[in-house]
Amino acid sequence: MSIRVSHLNKRFGNFVAVDDVSLEVDSGELVAFLGPSGSGKSTILRIIAGLETADSGSVFFAGQAADHLHARKRGVGFVFQHYALFRHMTVAQNIAFGLRVQGKSPGEQGARVHELLDLMGLAGLGERYPGQLSGGQRQRVALARALAPEPQVLLLDEPFGAVDARVREELRHWLRRLHDEVHVTSIFVTHDQEEAFSVADKVIVINRGRVEQAASPAEILDHPATEFVARFIGEANVYEGVARGGQVAVGRLQVPADGLPDGTPVCAVLRFYDLKFWKEDQGIARVARTMTLGDRVKVEAVIDDGPVIYSQFPRRSSLLAGIEPGCRIHIEVTLARLYPHNVVEGITVSA
Amino acid sequence: MRGTLFETDKFPPPPLCKRGEKGTRWAITAPPTLFLLAFFLAPALIVVLASFQYPGEFGGLAPLLDAGDGREHGLTLENYQFFFSDFLFTEILLRSFLVAAASTLICLLLAYPVAWLIAKSPRQHRDFLVLLVILPFASNFLIRVYAWMIILGPQAALARLLNGVLGAFGLEPVSLLFSPFAVLVGMVYVHLPFMILPLYTNLEKHDPVLLDAAQDLGANAWQRFWRVTWPLSLPGVFSGSALVFIPVLGMFAIPDILGGTRDMLIGNLIKDQFLGVRDWPFGATLSIVLTLCVLSLAGLAAWAGRRRRGEQ
Numbered sequence: 233m234s235i236r237v238s239h240l241n242k243r244f245g246n247f248v249a250v251d252d253v254s255l256e257v258d259s260g261e262l263v264a265f266l267g268p269s270g271s272g273k274s275t276i277l278r279i280i281a282g283l284e285t286a287d288s289g290s291v292f293f294a295g296q297a298a299d300h301l302h303a304r305k306r307g308v309g310f311v312f313q314h315y316a317l318f319r320h321m322t323v324a325q326n327i328a329f330g331l332r333v334q335g336k337s338p339g340e341q342g343a344r345v346h347e348l349l350d351l352m353g354l355a356g357l358g359e360r361y362p363g364q365l366s367g368g369q370r371q372r373v374a375l376a377r378a379l380a381p382e383p384q385v386l387l388l389d390e391p392f393g394a395v396d397a398r399v400r401e402e403l404r405h406w407l408r409r410l411h412d413e414v415h416v417t418s419i420f421v422t423h424d425q426e427e428a429f430s431v432a433d434k435v436i437v438i439n440r441g442r443v444e445q446a447a448s449p450a451e452i453l454d455h456p457a458t459e460f461v462a463r464f465i466g467e468a469n470v471y472e473g474v475a476r477g478g479q480v481a482v483g484r485l486q487v488p489a490d491g492l493p494d495g496t497p498v499c500a501v502l503r504f505y506d507l508k509f510w511k512e513d514q515g516i517a518r519v520a521r522t523m524t525l526g527d528r529v530k531v532e533a534v535i536d537d538g539p540v541i542y543s544q545f546p547r548r549s550s551l552l553a554g555i556e557p558g559c560r561i562h563i564e565v566t567l568a569r570l571y572p573h574n575v576v577e578g579i580t581v582s583a
Numbered sequence: 584m585r586g587t588l589f590e591t592d593k594f595p596p597p598p599l600c601k602r603g604e605k606g607t608r609w610a611i612t613a614p615p616t617l618f619l620l621a622f623f624l625a626p627a628l629i630v631v632l633a634s635f636q637y638p639g640e641f642g643g644l645a646p647l648l649d650a651g652d653g654r655e656h657g658l659t660l661e662n663y664q665f666f667f668s669d670f671l672f673t674e675i676l677l678r679s680f681l682v683a684a685a686s687t688l689i690c691l692l693l694a695y696p697v698a699w700l701i702a703k704s705p706r707q708h709r710d711f712l713v714l715l716v717i718l719p720f721a722s723n724f725l726i727r728v729y730a731w732m733i734i735l736g737p738q739a740a741l742a743r744l745l746n747g748v749l750g751a752f753g754l755e756p757v758s759l760l761f762s763p764f765a766v767l768v769g770m771v772y773v774h775l776p777f778m779i780l781p782l783y784t785n786l787e788k789h790d791p792v793l794l795d796a797a798q799d800l801g802a803n804a805w806q807r808f809w810r811v812t813w814p815l816s817l818p819g820v821f822s823g824s825a826l827v828f829i830p831v832l833g834m835f836a837i838p839d840i841l842g843g844t845r846d847m848l849i850g851n852l853i854k855d856q857f858l859g860v861r862d863w864p865f866g867a868t869l870s871i872v873l874t875l876c877v878l879s880l881a882g883l884a885a886w887a888g889r890r891r892r893g894e895q
Contacts, residue, residue, distance in 0.1 A: 283795050303798045310799040316792040320814045330800035333810065381801060 240289035264432035309378030324358035483538015642861030698782035785819025
C-alpha cells in the first residue's frame with residue numbers, strides 16, 4: 233500500500249518537530265528516514281501510524297486520506313525503539329496480541345504465531361518471557377508482533393538502536409531478506425547512514441523537521457541536493473570560501489568552481505573518497521598523521537597556508553605508497569561540491 | 584528449563600561482600616535484627632505459649648509449674664476446644680473476613696482511578712496530589728472516626744435526607760450510624776490511602792509506549808486497560824490489598840465507635856478478652872487462629888501468583 237504525506241506540520245510547544253513535510257513511499261518499497269537525532273523523523277513516523285496528531289497536513293494510504301482513522305484502524309504495524317514488549321506475556325502471547333484483540337479464534341492465533349516464530353527464527357521460544365531473551369531476539373519478537381495482524385504498512389522506529397553492533401549487522405540483513413519475502417511497504421527510522429544505505433530502496437534525509445532529499449542511496453551519495461546532505465552523508469571536508477577565477481582557494485589548494493561568478497561566497501564539500509594524495513616534494517600539503525581503521529587508512533594532512541584535510545584509502549592501495557607523517561604531498565580533487573554559503577547549518581568539520 | 588540471560592553467564596555476579604566487610608555488615612544489620620527478635624519474635628512466641636495456658640484467677644495467666652496450692656497450671660488445649668465449641672466465634676471470624684474483603688474491594692475500586700489520575704497528571708503536580716492523599720494522617724485517627732459519627736448521625740443532613748426520601752415512599756426510617764454500613768464507611772475511609780499509594784507507585788512506572796503498541800495492534804480502550812495496564816499493575820494491587828485487608832481484619836476501634844452491638848468483629852473480641860473479661864489465654868488463642876488464617880491466605884495467594892506466572 234502506498235503512503236503519501238502532504239504538508240505535515242507538528243509543534244511541541246515552541247519546538248518545531250515537523251516543518252511542512254511532504255513525501256511519498258511506493259507500495260512494497262523499503263524506505264529509510266535518515267537524520268540526526270531530534271530531526272523529527274520519529275515524529276513523522278508516529279503521525280503516519282496515528283499515534284501522534286499533526287497540527288496540519290494529511291496522510292494518505294493508497295490515495296485515501298487517513299487523518300480521521302484511529303491508530304488501531306489504520307492497519308499499520310509499528311516496531312518501537314525499545315521493543316515495547318508486554319513483559320507479563322510470553323513470546324507467543326505477545327505475537328498473538330493483535331489477533332486476540334481483534335477476536336481471531338485461538339486456532340487461527342496459534343497457527344499464525346507458529347508461522348511467525350518460524351519465519352523469525354524464534355522456533356521453540358514461544359513459551360519464554362521477554363525478560364528471558366537477548367536483545368536481538370526481543371527485537372525479532374517485536375517485529376513478529378507487528379507483522380502478526382498482516383499489516384499493509386510496517387513502520388520501524390530506530391529498530392536496531394538498542395542492540396550491539398554485531399547483532400545490528402545481522403538484523404539489518406535479516407530485515408532486508410524479510411522485506412524481500414513479505415513485501416510489505418516499510419519505513420524505518422535511523423540515524424545510522426550505513427544502516428539506511430545498506431537496507432533501504434530509498435532514503436529520505438530529514439533535518440530540523442524538513443525533508444532535505446528523497447532519493448536512492450546512490451543518488452544521495454552522488455548528487456546530494458543540499459549542503460546538509462553533502463555534509464551529513466559520507467565523511468567529508470567542509471570549507472568556506474569565495475569563488476575567484478573559477479576556483480575556490482583553500483590555502484594553496486585550488487578547488488574547481490567552474491562557472492561561478494567572482495566573489496560568490498560558497499561552501500565546498502570534499503568527500504574523503506573524492507580526493508587523491510600522492511607523494512611529491514613540491515606538493516601543497518604535509519602529512520600530519522595516518523590512522524589505520526581496519527581495512528582503511530585515514531590520512532590527515534595540513535594544506536600550506538590552510539586548514540587540515542582528510543582523505544581515506546584502502547589499506548593496501550598503491551595511492552598510499554610512500555605516504556607517511558612528515559612527507560609532502562600533492563592533492564587532486566576528483567569531485568567537489570559547492571553550495572551557496574548563506575544556508576550553512578549542521579556539522580562543521582574543523583577548518 | 585529456566586531461561587538464562589547470557590549477560591549473567593558471561594559475568595558472574597560479584598560476591599556480596601568481601602571478608603573485611605563482614606564486620607561492617609553485621610554492625611549494620613544487628614540492631615534491627617535484635618530489635619525484631621526482642622520485640623516481635625519473643626512476644627509472638629509468648630502469645631503462642633499463652634494460648635495453651637490456663638487463665639489466672641484474677642486475669643493474666645495461670646503459672647506453668649505447680650505451685651502446690653491446687654490451682655490450675657501447665658498446658659492445655661481447652662482454649663482451642665472452647666473456640667470450636669461455639670459457632671459464634673467462627674461466625675465472628677468469618678464476618679471479619681467478609682468485612683475485610685469488602686473494604687479491600689471498595690478501596691480498590693475507589694483507589695484505582697485516583698492512583699491512575701495522579702500517575703497520568705503532569706509530573707510537577709504529582710507530589711502535591713500524593714501529599715493530598717496522605718494529608719488526613721496529619722490529624723488523629725480517632726478524631727477522624729468520631730467525625731464520621733457526626734456525619735452519619737441521625738441529626739446530620741445525610742440521614743435526614745435519606746429518611747425524608749424513605750418516608751416519602753412510606754418506608755421506615757433507618758439509622759446510618761451504628762450499622763455495618765457505618766463500619767464499612769469508616770474502614771474504607773481510614774484505609775484508602777494505603778491502597779492509593781502502592782497503586783500509584785506502580786502505575787507511575789508504566790511505560791506509555793506499551794499502550795501505544797497495544798493501540799497500534801488494534802486494542803480498544805478497554806482491551807488496553809484489561810490486557811496491559813491491569814496485569815502490569817497486579818503487584819500494586821496485591822500490596823495495596825494486603826495493606827488494607829490485614830489492618831481491617833484486626834481493627835477494633837472503628838466497629839467500637841461506628842458499629843452496633845451486632846457488628847462485633849474478631850478485633851473487638853480479642854480486645855475484650857484481654858481488657859474486658861481478662862481471659863488472656865482465650866484472647867491469645869483467638870490471635871493465633873486469626874494469624875494462621877491470614878498466613879494461609881497469604882500463602883495461597885503467593886502460590887496462585889507463582890502458578891499464574893508459570894513458575895514452579
